[in-house]
Amino acid sequence: MEVAPGVDEIYRRLLDRVLTGFYPVGSRLPSCRALATELGSNSSTVDRAIGRLASGGRVRTVPRRGTFVLPPDSATVDPRDVVSAELDEMLLRARRLGFSAADLTSMVEVALHRVDSMRRIAVVECNERDLRHVQDLVQRASGVEVQPVLLADARGRLLDEEFDAVAVPIFHLNDIDGLVRDLDQVIELNLVASPSALRRLIDVRDRERIVVVAPSRRGVQWMTAIVGQYYPGVIEGIEFDPDAPPDLDGDPRLDDAAVVVVNNAVPLPAGLEERVGQVIAIEWELDGRFSTALRSRVESVISSRGEA
Template sequence: MPLGPLRSSPLVEQATLRLRDQIASGHWPVGTKLPAETALAGELGVGRSTVREALRALAGAGLVQSRQGAGVFVIATEPERDWPTRLRQAAVADVYEVRMLVEVEAARLAAQRRTEADLATLRAALTDRRLAADRDDQAFVDADIALHAGVVAAAHNPVLTDLFAEFAPALRRGLTDLVEILELRAHDPCPGDASHAALVHAVERGDADAAATAAREELLGTLEQLRRL
């Protein structure tokens, strides 16, 4: 299938898409050496610089690889999915299992490392969660996630903090669906208040084991509900 000249619009984007389509269709199988830049530029009707940028984009997506002195070779037919994309496409229960692994240890560390500023944040977050009980489901879920984010932040490990931030959008969608589908707030507008209070109080006391247990029990209950959806 000939490439054909490109029409007006961002040429690099068009060139990237056209070349990616050729790779995905099997026109250039894995292991194939791509035509030279000059040949590709001639077929697409663009300059070599446009082709060069398109090839860089394909390399960044994990589809091609430049080998010094040999050329550019196809190494995959599907682009690599970055971490945020994987999280968006993952089942919420799978994300939640990993969240448990992260947050249980984060709660333990928070109890050991929390500062007075952290405790003030956690107390305020617990209050905000209770106040959000009078608002809509989305506001309540946001307040719930904010409290958990406060616990993770109190662990003072930037990798844990960043990891939780990556999880947050997927968690927000999943928890909102859970609350709405199961009507969890129909009889109790602030479900899980006791367990969240236990988590905060354990961190306040500096009781690492109790904080980890409180986090595990709270998250496990939600995970079991997610698995039933």
């Protein structure tokens, strides 16, 4: 009979995800129920493990909003202490199984070599929801473990020095200018709108006008081009800067709009859907033709780096 992981194990797994950036600073953790399902535990155990993370200054829970990862300088837990405790536990178990010090030293050296030779791939996106989704898409298509990086968290970094390759959606290529030195280490992700979103666009072909909302002028152009392939009427764009959002509640362009098309980078005001009638959120998928070639593309980029 399998035993469900306890609080200590769930805590270590969640802490490891925080320390490695699997949950980036500022990101919201999945719900206790979702984590319990994923980790094979129960909501109560996960809740207690998250409480331990909060006590250590790694996360902060905001009522009715969720649990968010705090910056490292807000934390009181030393990552070395965590790793050291896990290493002690593993070595103690190995010695009880009869492994000698020489055996363990050799095994650690082999493991370190294996870890150091692992491919390190970053996936970059501008918002948390798309980041997790694209991370999963790339990981499943390429067979390579990837690390999520929010654009806002990448400022001042050189991602191609931290990672062997950097995967980014085509419409964010300009956004990583200055974040990489060698564009040959960048893998352009060809994303397309999900079939469910396209079906919803086809269903509103009889409407006279659609409003597209995106966080930049380039984003508006990109979204307009996508919508225009399936909708023959008038398409009006609104640029919505999350850092300086316009007053959409009073925007006359929305008054007669029965349909508003957005992506996950746009945090729309509460109640907007009731006001306009229908909001279609564009979810992204990897282009099927590109998806089949992604694994070889990753290998090619990493190989070229090794030859340089």
